[in-house]
Amino acid sequence: MKQNRREFIKNSGILLGGAVAAKTVPTQLLRKNSKQNKNKTMNFNFKPYTLKLKHVFTIATSSRTTTPVVITKLEYDGVVGYGEASMPPYLGESHETATKFLSKVDFSKFKDPFELEDILTYVDSIDEGNPAAKASVDIALHDLVGKLLGQPWYKIWGYDKNKTPYTTFTIGIDKPEVVKQKVKEASGFKILKVKLGRGNDKEMIEAVRSVTDVPLTVDVNQGWKDKHYALEMATWLKEQNVEFVEQPMPKTQIDDIAWLTENSPLPIIADEALQRIPDVIKAYGVYSGINIKLMKCTGLREAHKMLNLARSLGMKVMIGCMTETSCAISAASQLSPMVDWADLDGNLLISNDPFEGTKVIDGKITLTDYPGIGLKPDDKVFDRI
Numbered sequence: 345m346k347q348n349r350r351e352f353i354k355n356s357g358i359l360l361g362g363a364v365a366a367k368t369v370p371t372q373l374l375r376k377n378s379k380q381n382k383n384k385t386m387n388f389n390f391k392p393y394t395l396k397l398k399h400v401f402t403i404a405t406s407s408r409t410t411t412p413v414v415i416t417k418l419e420y421d422g423v424v425g426y427g428e429a430s431m432p433p434y435l436g437e438s439h440e441t442a443t444k445f446l447s448k449v450d451f452s453k454f455k456d457p458f459e460l461e462d463i464l465t466y467v468d469s470i471d472e473g474n475p476a477a478k479a480s481v482d483i484a485l486h487d488l489v490g491k492l493l494g495q496p497w498y499k500i501w502g503y504d505k506n507k508t509p510y511t512t513f514t515i516g517i518d519k520p521e522v523v524k525q526k527v528k529e530a531s532g533f534k535i536l537k538v539k540l541g542r543g544n545d546k547e548m549i550e551a552v553r554s555v556t557d558v559p560l561t562v563d564v565n566q567g568w569k570d571k572h573y574a575l576e577m578a579t580w581l582k583e584q585n586v587e588f589v590e591q592p593m594p595k596t597q598i599d600d601i602a603w604l605t606e607n608s609p610l611p612i613i614a615d616e617a618l619q620r621i622p623d624v625i626k627a628y629g630v631y632s633g634i635n636i637k638l639m640k641c642t643g644l645r646e647a648h649k650m651l652n653l654a655r656s657l658g659m660k661v662m663i664g665c666m667t668e669t670s671c672a673i674s675a676a677s678q679l680s681p682m683v684d685w686a687d688l689d690g691n692l693l694i695s696n697d698p699f700e701g702t703k704v705i706d707g708k709i710t711l712t713d714y715p716g717i718g719l720k721p722d723d724k725v726f727d728r729i
């Protein structure tokens with residue numbers, strides 16, 4: 345016997361499901377959207393804060409014991425996103441410059457935080473430079489949007505949280521006995537990053553190697569001037585189980601660096617030579633890979649684009665940081681399942697971190713499932729700063 349179409353649909357439950365989908369759900373969504381777009385506004389706040397470093401931090405060009413940061417807060421419909429600008433003095437931004445820049449950001453131009461591209465293009469257009477201040481808006485907006493969606497960004501981007509790398513832990517330039525002590529304290533890490541470039545390169549590596557045999561990376565911070573010395577060191581470092589050399593020579597010595605990359609047994613990674621998207625193109629053919637930092641590239645929106653661009657050019661990618669709280673570190677870590685190396689130890693170097701988020705467990709970057717940039721919910725954090 346032939347069952348008529350309506351009878352078939354009724355028996356199979358399709359009609360009921362279809363009715364629910366057609367009638368209830370879209371109406372609710374429409375109502376929510378129209379309400380969202382009418383009366384709600386984004387409220388933006390920021391506060392200067394000073395990070396205290398656990399140890400004096402020395403690289404090829406400077407030493408310091410504190411880092412100025414600004415913490416941002418972006419609120420919409422009762423949901424709060426947090427962001428951060430970290431500003432090591434040698435990069436030229438400060439509490440003053442960031443405060444001045446952030447005072448100009450006018451969110452009343454926008455009604456919907458999901459207009460993320462337009463909002464951040466506007467923020468970028470307010471003034472030149474100020475990459476860390478811009479990043480503090482970008483991170484807060486990503487945190488907010490992820491929270492409104494109820495998902496962390498690694499999931500929104502479709503990444504596998506199990507693929508996060510080990511993070512390097514940075515050992516600054518110091519006397520051998522101090523270096524040995526720092527390496528002993530870093531015994532939980534599976535890979536270390538050693539700062540070089542102050543004339544005691546082999547002494548530094550030999551001090552580290554007297555304590556541990558974990559893989560190393562080195563960061564010269566433009567400290568080598570001669571390409572033949574750089575190649576000799578890269579060859580020696582390869583024998584010491586070093587995985588790559590970061591910014592071996594001044595960024596202006598482009599031909600020397602291209603020659604080194606061509607001849608070096610280790611990958612050569614751009615850091616100081618690279619800030620934003622156009623620099624990835626410039627680094628292609630000169631360096632083997634790039635070090636992306638949110639504070640240099642204005643935040644997650646551009647970092648994500650740089651990652652994809654570098655990958656499509658066949659370049660290596662690492663993600664790095666400044667001394668930062670767990671806010672900016674958690675944001676950067678959302679990209680970490682897609683990188684070759686991560687240097688996200690900035691929050692571990694400070695003694696007054698107001699946030700809790702991404703952790704390092706057995707040396708591995710371990711993402712949380714909290715929405716947005718992965719911070720543990722804390723309503724009072726901005727008041728405590």
Ligand SMILES: [Mg+2]
Pocket residue numbers: 563565590591615616635
């Ligand atoms: Mg570096």
